[in-house]
Amino acid sequence: MYYLGIDMGSTSTKVIVLNENKEIHYKKVVPTGWNCLDTANGILEELKNNGIERDDFKCVATGYGRISVPYMDKTITEISCHGKGACYLFNEKNFTVIDIGGQDTKVIEIENGAVKNFNMNDKCSAGTGKFLEIMANTLGVDINSLCELARSSKNHISISSMCTVFAESEVVSLIGRGTSKEDIAYGVVDSITNKVRGQMGKITGTNNVVRLTGGLCEIPFILDSLSEKLGTEVKSDPLGRYAGALGASLFACNIK
Amino acid sequence: MEHLLPEKFEDYAEGRKKGFLKMKKVKDEGKNVVGYFCTFAPLEIFDAGGILSVSLCGMSDETIADAETELPKNLCPLIKSSYGFALTEKCPYTYFADMIIGESTCDGKKKMYERLGKLKDVYMMQIPQGIDRPYAKPLMANEIKLLVKKTEEKFGVKITDDDLRKAAVKRNEYRRACLELMELQHAVPAPVPSVQLYKFLDSIKFNFDLESAIQSVHELVAKIKEENATNPDEKRILVTGCPIGGVLDKVVGSIEKNNGRVVCFENCSGIKPMRCFVDTENPDIYDAFADAYLKIGCAVMSPNIHRFENIPNLVREFKAEGVLDVTLQGCHPYMIESRALQEKCNEINVPYMNLETDYSHSDDGQIDTRIAAFLETI
Numbered sequence: 134m135y136y137l138g139i140d141m142g143s144t145s146t147k148v149i150v151l152n153e154n155k156e157i158h159y160k161k162v163v164p165t166g167w168n169c170l171d172t173a174n175g176i177l178e179e180l181k182n183n184g185i186e187r188d189d190f191k192c193v194a195t196g197y198g199r200i201s202v203p204y205m206d207k208t209i210t211e212i213s214c215h216g217k218g219a220c221y222l223f224n225e226k227n228f229t230v231i232d233i234g235g236q237d238t239k240v241i242e243i244e245n246g247a248v249k250n251f252n253m254n255d256k257c258s259a260g261t262g263k264f265l266e267i268m269a270n271t272l273g274v275d276i277n278s279l280c281e282l283a284r285s286s287k288n289h290i291s292i293s294s295m296c297t298v299f300a301e302s303e304v305v306s307l308i309g310r311g312t313s314k315e316d317i318a319y320g321v322v323d324s325i326t327n328k329v330r331g332q333m334g335k336i337t338g339t340n341n342v343v344r345l346t347g348g349l350c351e352i353p354f355i356l357d358s359l360s361e362k363l364g365t366e367v368k369s370d371p372l373g374r375y376a377g378a379l380g381a382s383l384f385a386c387n388i389k
Numbered sequence: 390m391e392h393l394l395p396e397k398f399e400d401y402a403e404g405r406k407k408g409f410l411k412m413k414k415v416k417d418e419g420k421n422v423v424g425y426f427c428t429f430a431p432l433e434i435f436d437a438g439g440i441l442s443v444s445l446c447g448m449s450d451e452t453i454a455d456a457e458t459e460l461p462k463n464l465c466p467l468i469k470s471s472y473g474f475a476l477t478e479k480c481p482y483t484y485f486a487d488m489i490i491g492e493s494t495c496d497g498k499k500k501m502y503e504r505l506g507k508l509k510d511v512y513m514m515q516i517p518q519g520i521d522r523p524y525a526k527p528l529m530a531n532e533i534k535l536l537v538k539k540t541e542e543k544f545g546v547k548i549t550d551d552d553l554r555k556a557a558v559k560r561n562e563y564r565r566a567c568l569e570l571m572e573l574q575h576a577v578p579a580p581v582p583s584v585q586l587y588k589f590l591d592s593i594k595f596n597f598d599l600e601s602a603i604q605s606v607h608e609l610v611a612k613i614k615e616e617n618a619t620n621p622d623e624k625r626i627l628v629t630g631c632p633i634g635g636v637l638d639k640v641v642g643s644i645e646k647n648n649g650r651v652v653c654f655e656n657c658s659g660i661k662p663m664r665c666f667v668d669t670e671n672p673d674i675y676d677a678f679a680d681a682y683l684k685i686g687c688a689v690m691s692p693n694i695h696r697f698e699n700i701p702n703l704v705r706e707f708k709a710e711g712v713l714d715v716t717l718q719g720c721h722p723y724m725i726e727s728r729a730l731q732e733k734c735n736e737i738n739v740p741y742m743n744l745e746t747d748y749s750h751s752d753d754g755q756i757d758t759r760i761a762a763f764l765e766t767i
Contacts, residue, residue, distance in 0.1 A: 197754060211762075212765070213762060250741075251762060
């Protein structure tokens with residue numbers, strides 16, 4: 134028997150398959166695209182090509198597209214799945230997980246290996262991966278380069294608009310004023326990590342152990358900026374973006 | 390006397406037309422109608438004067454865009470919706486109200502009432518907010534006296550202390566009936582479906598005949614006891630915060646869908662005002678009213694003693710396993726107070742979540758995910 138976890142996020146879909154020994158047998162990231170059902174069926178096809186038929190696995194789906202996976206056995210929210218996956222990934226029991234996703238930024242407080250408290254960003258894209266993506270487009274670079282540009286900023290500026298649309302016009306006017314790309318890039322990253330700091334404050338627990346998951350977790354400058362803002366070293370793992378899918382696959386192990 | 394319908398009446402949908410015709414009939418029969426917004430309005434005064442009273446809080450986003458032509462966008466949806474209904478003449482109760490009571494609660498409402506005064510006869514009632522001060526109660530009693538005087542003048546009626554006392558006895562009976570319904574949720578598992586409970590409590594306020602309102606509560610209690618449709622796996626939730634009529638399906642519907650049950654609504658249409666009984670034995674009936682109405686634990690009070698005393702007790706009383714604090718976007722008093730409530734819940738060791746939302750559907754998915762995740766953690 135295999136245990137399949139699918140984390141269908143707003144931007145990308147993460148897939149993890151565990152074997153009987155709870156070891157990762159297969160993993161993949163695919164763009165979610167505009168049709169969640171097609172994406173889900175594509176994954177099923179792909180698994181077949183790898184010799185895994187529908188009867189060979191139990192499946193838990195999570196993420197905003199979780200209900201669009203027609204062959205799932207169960208849905209569990211991304212909060213619980215991220216918590217579970219992060220515990221496994223970082224081998225910690227009492228810590229805080231920050232997940233910067235495409236449309237949501239989540240801060241999850243874990244106590245004794247279980248979700249104790251969590252906070253998600255308000256209904257807007259400020260402080261999310263989407264914000265970073267749009268700003269990178271405006272600056273004509275990709276997300277990774279934007280973050281590296283930010284590192285070499287000489288004059289730290291701040292982007293004050295919380296709304297992505299307004300922030301974009303703020304960036305455009307900064308470009309017009311001749312502000313360097315590096316400084317604008319710094320302002321963009323700073324705006325995101327400040328927002329995360331605000332969300333951390335809403336969680337009343339005092340955890341010094343902080344881990345980052347989600348699509349941005351492998352970008353060094355994001356980790357550095359977060360560490361500086363939170364006053365503690367924020368670490369991640371190369372599998373960080375799979376935390377939700379991993380948690381889902383671990384939950385799938387419990388399905389009878 | 391024949392009363393006129395709004396100019397746009399013919400364009401209205403059937404349900405709305407019916408509402409207008411019902412209210413027109415009431416007015417044509419010579420009845421007087423007072424509109425109010427908050428639970429702070431002492432309805433006993435209107436009962437005593439033979440005047441109908443009706444709640445005017447806007448619960449739909451239908452008129453928000455209209456309201457935003459005059460009011461700031463960054464304002465709580467309840468205020469915008471209420472004003473929008475007055476502006477567009479889409480609410481029969483607002484339209485036919487002879488007088489509207491504007492209770493001085495939050496700043497947003499106070500300032501909206503000033504604008505509303507241009508459209509309707511609005512009477513401001515000043516509610517003291519420093520309830521720990523010795524002058525709070527006499528101030529409230531005086532405000533109630535002024536409201537009685539205003540009502541007498543406006544409608545040409547005489548309201549005696551004895552009338553008020555009789556009205557208070559009846560309102561107390563109504564409160565007791567509603568409490569009997571709410572307290573059915575003491576049982577484990579709780580028997581009253583969450584959405585049904587709130588809808589009933591919200592709609593009964595539009596029953597103009599108090600006696601038949603009490604009767605319909607008794608009937609529902611009997612029916613619930615008979616049906617006893619319970620589910621032992623449901624998580625028991627206490628809902629608190631802003632008035633939630635406008636987000637009922639989004640929030641409470643999602644609690645139900647995700648295998649939770651609201652065992653106690655601490656909000657305005659729930660238990661908050663219902664345990665504020667008027668002491669009808671008090672020789673000074675105004676003092677008794679002031680006493681009762683200042684016990685309402687609304688976030689406009691500072692310090693908000695009663696809310697913070699009541700919630701831990703309600704959590705124990707209703708065996709709640711989680712507290713969901715629903716705040717409407719732009720409601721500063723409740724949103725700021727949510728931090729203190731989170732700390733209080735940590736202290737008494739009950740899971741807590743704040744949910745900020747408005748009357749739109751744009752966050753339905755996110756709200757559902759948050760509620761599902763909250764229930765998973767319990």
